[in-house]
Amino acid sequence: MDSDNRNRGRPKKFQESETPITIQAVDRAIDVLEALSKGGALTLSELAKRMDQSPATLYRVLSTFQARGMVENEPLTQEWSVGASAFRIGASFLRRSNVTARALPAMRHLMEATGETSNLGIEKSGMVIFISQVETHESIRAFFPPGTQAPMHSSGIGKALLSTFSDARLHKFLQDGPFEKFTPQTIVTQDGLLSEMQAIRAKGFAFDNEEKSNGMRCIAAPILNFQGQAVAGISISGPSHRVTPDNVAQFGALVKAAAEDVSRSLGAEL
Incomplete structure (x- = not known):
């Protein structure tokens, strides 16, 4: 400088x-x-x-x-x-980027198509910060008010963003463990997280299978900017009796498509 x-x-x-x-x-x-x-x-x-x-x-x-x-x-x-x-x-932080406004139509569409709450989050200092949400109309629903933070390794958006890290950056993140085990499903080992990253890259979306909270699942995908860098993650979250193993692939395709739509609006070439 x-x-x-x-x-x-x-x-x-x-x-x-x-x-x-x-x-x-x-x-x-x-x-x-x-x-x-x-x-x-x-x-x-x-x-x-x-x-x-x-x-x-x-x-x-x-x-x-x-x-x-x-x-x-x-x-x-x-x-x-x-x-x-x-x-x-605090809202001035959100105005530094237009990703919030660009993502809102996709988030609304996701909520309507899946019936589940849609979220937008970014990575900051090794944590996910939720910056926007479109809530479902269901009485039982996920709720992450803007400003809520979550660990990267145990959240859908966190894992989606981790999957975009370079090998060197991912290695450093894994070296900074140990990672907290919130539920029996939380992945806390380096080998387990590396395997999870490979699966996410292959599918194009991440699946939080009750890894942060029992009874709650999340499906997320990364949003890229015109430089191909991940600037946010978009997700749906809902109770396990509605977000089931049978509809993960269907919901995952919708989340991935929504992330791609927002990425294109930010100038990403996919």
Whole structure:
């Protein structure tokens, strides 16, 4: 990186350091938002207990965020939750790429054709982050709100994206194990995951056979950009009594076709 580009991202007199430079108060404030995003609505005492922090300190952070619309407080229950301003700021992450908008028609079609919830996810720091969803109308359904994260090795989208990794990148990923075994079906060995990648590449779609959650299955395929790079994954998820071994091939073909349609819209040559 040249000096001109480097200076645009940090002060001119900034010296490179191995140790990240952080501001403790900002770190604590972000911890509060993350705790609320994971825990939903929490009272001050619940939040303080979960974070092992002083209620007085957390209240100052929450009050500051509330003034900016980053958090909200329900007067009747005195519960705190993430506010609309935090959502608007987080949504800017999705606007960096048009894959979300490009994928939406395909996701709606998938939901209608299969009767199951359709999802869109990307890889970030070795995890899958779900960024969009079209829910089925069925009462029993999968639900991955935007921002939900899942391990690569145990999710349909994660495995679909892993199948596009170069041999060197895949080897590094496997070396970073061990991998958590969520259910008896979770594939956690290097040989098992390598074999799974070969199967996914041959079929063109990945199958999560209750590997993250008992009773839930997922079928996914990678979305490519004009450079042939995987930028996202598209999937359907549903309960095992509806996503059965008998319809995996049929649903897999639909998911693969949807991924190819979105890839072409992004300029990929297939």
